[in-house]
Amino acid sequence: MKLTEHFTLEEFTRSITATRLKIDNHVPDDLMVNIHLTANKLESVREALAHPIIISSGYRCPALNNKVGGSQTSAHTKGLAVDFQCAYGNPKQICQRLIMAGVEFDKIIQEYNQWVHIEFSHTNQRRRVLTAVKQNGKTIYLPGLI
């Protein structure tokens, strides 16, 4: 199902983990409003980067979120966050570009130099910027881009 010019619902729900564990990761009707918001905001992200963005994790139902070790309050479970990569550059370069271009987001996290987590809000986009790193096997979040 097409959501916007460049994004489909399938990109938000597909998950290797969900498929492997036979978890039904469909989006409940009441969360579709969030998915639409996220897809619309991602169009601005795509435009700023001038390259397609590859969503590695979008919506996660609670069962899937538990399996991948997501936080209980993860915006992924509300359809308001995606993890992505983009041929534009590495995660730090992508974050820098989004900040410079004035793209609206509530929070971006440069995660482990592997991907970018971006999340949105229906109200104010606070444009918070964090970097996730592993220290002694635990994830910690540092302010800004590192």
Ligand SMILES: [Zn+2]
């Ligand atoms: Zn994420």
